[in-house]
Amino acid sequence: MKSLKVLQHHLADANNQLAVLENQSEHQHASFIGKLLGLNLFPLQASGVDIFQINVGKMCNQVCKHCHVDAGPDRKEIMTRETMQLCLPILANSNIKIVDLTGGAPELNPDFRWFVEEIKKLGKHIIVRCNLTIILANKRFYDLPEFFHKHQIEVVSSLPSFTQDRTDRQRGDGVFEDSIKALQMLNNVGYGHDGSGLILNLVYNPAGAFLPPSQQALEKEYKTELAKKFNIVFNNLFAITNMPISRYLDYLLQTGNYDKYMEKLVSAFNPSAIKNVMCRNTISVSWDGFLYDCDFNQMLDLKVAPQTSQHLSNFDLSLLNNRNIVLKQHCYGCTAGAGSSCGGEVAS
Amino acid sequence: MANHYYNAEDLGKFGSIGEYQKEMADKFFSYYGEVFKDGALTAKEKSLIALAVSHAVQCPYCIDAYSSDAYEKGFSEAQMMEAVHVASAIKGGAVLVHGVQMMNKVKEISM
Ligand code: SF4
Ligand code: SF4
Numbered sequence: 419m420k421s422l423k424v425l426q427h428h429l430a431d432a433n434n435q436l437a438v439l440e441n442q443s444e445h446q447h448a449s450f451i452g453k454l455l456g457l458n459l460f461p462l463q464a465s466g467v468d469i470f471q472i473n474v475g476k477m478c479n480q481v482c483k484h485c486h487v488d489a490g491p492d493r494k495e496i497m498t499r500e501t502m503q504l505c506l507p508i509l510a511n512s513n514i515k516i517v518d519l520t521g522g523a524p525e526l527n528p529d530f531r532w533f534v535e536e537i538k539k540l541g542k543h544i545i546v547r548c549n550l551t552i553i554l555a556n557k558r559f560y561d562l563p564e565f566f567h568k569h570q571i572e573v574v575s576s577l578p579s580f581t582q583d584r585t586d587r588q589r590g591d592g593v594f595e596d597s598i599k600a601l602q603m604l605n606n607v608g609y610g611h612d613g614s615g616l617i618l619n620l621v622y623n624p625a626g627a628f629l630p631p632s633q634q635a636l637e638k639e640y641k642t643e644l645a646k647k648f649n650i651v652f653n654n655l656f657a658i659t660n661m662p663i664s665r666y667l668d669y670l671l672q673t674g675n676y677d678k679y680m681e682k683l684v685s686a687f688n689p690s691a692i693k694n695v696m697c698r699n700t701i702s703v704s705w706d707g708f709l710y711d712c713d714f715n716q717m718l719d720l721k722v723a724p725q726t727s728q729h730l731s732n733f734d735l736s737l738l739n740n741r742n743i744v745l746k747q748h749c750y751g752c753t754a755g756a757g758s759s760c761g762g763e764v765a766s
Numbered sequence: 767m768a769n770h771y772y773n774a775e776d777l778g779k780f781g782s783i784g785e786y787q788k789e790m791a792d793k794f795f796s797y798y799g800e801v802f803k804d805g806a807l808t809a810k811e812k813s814l815i816a817l818a819v820s821h822a823v824q825c826p827y828c829i830d831a832y833s834s835d836a837y838e839k840g841f842s843e844a845q846m847m848e849a850v851h852v853a854s855a856i857k858g859g860a861v862l863v864h865g866v867q868m869m870n871k872v873k874e875i876s877m
Contacts, residue, residue, distance in 0.1 A: 583842060628838045635809065639840070 419481040419590070421490040422665060429668050430488065432719035438667065438676075439747040447680045450749045457689055461742040464711075467735060468699040471518040471713060471760070472497070472505060474530065475705050478522040479555045482576075482589045484623065484666040486717050489522040497705040499529045502536070504707060504730035509540050512735055518700075518760065520547040520713065525559060538569050545572045547760075550600035551593055563607045572617040573609060574656070574760070575601070578625045580643040588625040601650045610652040618651075621762075623658045627675035629682055629755055630657035633763045656762025659683075661714050661751040683750035691757025694764035697743045703730065711743045713760075714751070720744045777827045810839045817846060818853040 422430040429435055438445070454460035476493035478485075509517065517537050524530055524546060537544055546566065553562045566573055577597055579585045585594035601618075604610065610618035622636055630636070637655035644650040660666045662679060670676040697711035701722070707730040710716040723742050727734035757764035784791030802812050813836045820828035836846055 579840065581842065584840075624838065626837070628834060631839045632809070635804065636840075639810070 419483075419490070421476075421481065421488045421492050422668060423488055424490075424492045427668065429664065429671075432717065435663055435667055436718055436746065438671070439662065445677055445680065447677075447684050447747065447750075450747050451745055453687060454692070454745070457692075459689075459692055460745075462692065462695075462698070462745060464739060464741050464743060465698045466739050467512070467514055467701050469516045469518055469696070469701070470505070470509060470514045470703065471520060471700055472703045473520050473522070473705055473713060473716060474502075474524045474527040474533070475522045477526045478549065479526070479552055480523070480549055480590055480593065482665075483669055484588060484625075484660050486661050486664045486666060486714060487522060488664045488717070493522065495705045496527055497529075497707075499532070501705070501707045501730065502529060502533045504733075505703065506536055506540070508730065508733050508735075509537065509542060515543060516545060517542045518545040518547070523549050523552045525552050525562060531565065534565075534569055534571070543572065544569065545574055547574050548600075550575045550577070550597040553600040553603060554596045560603075563603045563609065566604075567607045567609070567616060570615065572619070573604060574619045574621060576621045576623065577601075577640075578623055580640055580647070584625045598648050598650070601644075601652070602648065605649075605651055610650070617653050619654045619656060620652050621656045621658055623660050627670060627673065627679050629659055629686060630758070633657035633756065654762070656760070657756075657758070658760070658762060659751045659754055659758035661748055663714060663748050664717055680747070680750070683754045686754035687750060688753055688755060688757055688765050691753040691755075691765040694757065694759070695743075695749070695752045696759035696761070696764075697752075701738060707731065709733070709738070711741075714748055715744055718746065718748065720746065772826050774830065777830060780827070810841075813839050814841055814845070814849050818849040821850050822853040822857055 429438075442449070451460055454462060473487070475496035476487055476489045477491065477496060478487075478489035478493070479491060481490040508514075519530075519534070521527070525548065527533070534544060534546075548562070548566075553559050575597070576589070577585060578588050582594040585597065586592065604618055607616070608614040609616040620640065622630060622633075622640070624630055633655060636657055640655050641652070644652070662670055662676070662683070667676070670679050697715070700712060702710040702713045702716050704710065704716050708716075709722045709728055709730070710720065711722055721728045721744075722738060723744055724734065724737040726732060727737045752758055752764070755765075781791075781795070802809055802816075807815075813832060816828065817832040817836045820832050833846070836849075
C-alpha cells in the first residue's frame with residue numbers, strides 16, 4: 419500500500435480535504451463553530467502550553483488504513499537536527515512539562531535518540547508514540563525497549579484489538595504478531611508492571627466506520643485477554659475516535675460511509691468534552707518547524723492563529739498561551755461521546 | 767402514507783413515539799437503558815444476546831442497530847454469525863419439537 423501523497427491522490431492536498439469537510443451544500447452537517455456559539459464557547463481559547471507535541475517525520479514502516487498523517491515508508495519528510503535544535507531553547511525557557519514525540523514512526527528519524535537525550539537534559543517528561551512493530555523492523559531497533567527504559571520514556575502504542583484479525587485489517591498483515599512480540603519485549607524490561615514507574619499505555623481506535631465503545635470496559639477486556647493469551651501487562655488503554663481526515667477520510671468516502679460517520683460524530687457531540695480537548699494545552703510542531711493547535715490541524719495545514727508566531731523561529735509563548743484555537747468540522751471527532759484526545763476520553 | 771412498511775430512517779425516530787404517549791415511552795426508554803447497562807452480564811454480552819433476539823423476532827431495525835453495536839463492541843463476524851445460528855437453532859427447534867405434538871395426535875387417532 420502507498421501513501422495518498424505518492425499516489426498523487428487529490429486528498430493528499432489538505433485543501434481538498436477541507437473542501438469535503440466544509441462543503442455544506444453537499445454534506446449538510448451542523449457547523450461545529452455554530453454548536454460552540456450556541457453554548458457561548460466560541461472562540462475557544464487555549465489555556466496554556468503544557469505539552470509540546472513534535473512530529474519528527476512522516477516516514478513509517480507501516481501504512482495503516484486509517485492514518486491521519488498519511489505516513490508510510492514512501493514519505494521522506496523528516497525533521498532535521500537543525501529544526502530539533504530550534505525546539506530546545508523553547509523548551510528550556512518555558513514551563514512546558516511534556517514533550518510528546520510522534521510521526522510516522524519517530525524512531526526512524528536518524529536524530530531521534532540524540533533529540534531524546536537533549537530533551538531529557540532539560541528535565542522534561544517524554545512520551546514516544548511507538549507503533550511497536552518498529553522495534554522488530556530492523557536489528558538496530560531491537561534495543562529500543564532498553565533505550566526507552568534508560569530515559570524513563572512513557573510509551574504509547576496502538577493496538578486496535580486484542581485479536582489478530584482486526585488489528586491486521588487496519589494496520590497491515592503481520593502487525594498483530596509483531597506488536598505482541600514488541601509488547602513482550604517492553605514488559606521484559608519492566609514496562610507496564612505496577613511499581614516499575616515505566617508507563618506503557620495502549621491506544622484503541624475503531625477498525626471501521628464507527629465510534630469507540632466504553633474505554634473502561636475495553637481496558638478491562640484488553641487487560642484480561644492480553645494477560646491470558648500472551649502474558650502481557652500495560653497501564654492504561656486510551657480509546658480514540660478516528661478523525662475524518664487523510665486516509666481515514668478517503669476510506670469513509672470510498673465506502674460510502676462519510677455522511678453516516680459525520681452524522682454519528684455530530685449526534686454524539688458532548689459539550690462537556692470541549693473544555694478538555696487537547697489543543698487547549700498543546701502545541702503541535704511539524705517536521706519543518708511550523709506550529710499548529712494539534713496534530714490533526716497540522717495534517718490539514720491549519721497553522722496556529724497568531725500570524726507572528728507560526729514557526730519555531732518566531733515562537734512567542736505569550737501569544738500562544740491564550741490563542742484562539744482554529745476550529746473546523748473535523749473537530750467533531752474530539753467531542754463525540756466521551757470525547758477523544760491523544761490521551762483517550764476527555765469528558766468528565 | 768409511505769408506500770413501504772419499513773424505512774431505515776424510522777429507527778432514528780424511535781424516540782418520537784413519546785409524542786402520542788409520553789409517560790409510557792419515558793418509562794420504556796428508561797427501562798431499556800437500564801437493561802443494557804453493565805450488570806450481572808456485561809453490556810457487551812447483552813449486545814450479542816440482543817443481536818440473536820433481533821434475528822429471532824426478525825426486526826430489521828433491531829438487526830441494523832445490534833449488528834453495528836455488537837461489531838463496535840468487538841465481536842467478530844464469526845461470533846456474530848454463531849449468535850444468529852443460536853437464534854435459528856432455537857427457532858428451528860421450537861418448530862420441530864412441536865412435531866412431537868403432531869405425532870401424539872396422529873397416534874391418538876390412527877389405528
Ligand atoms: S497510524 Fe501510526 S503506525 Fe500507522 S501508518 Fe500512521 S504513523 Fe504509521
Ligand atoms: S481537532 Fe480537536 S484538538 Fe484539534 S483543534 Fe479541533 S478540537 Fe482541538
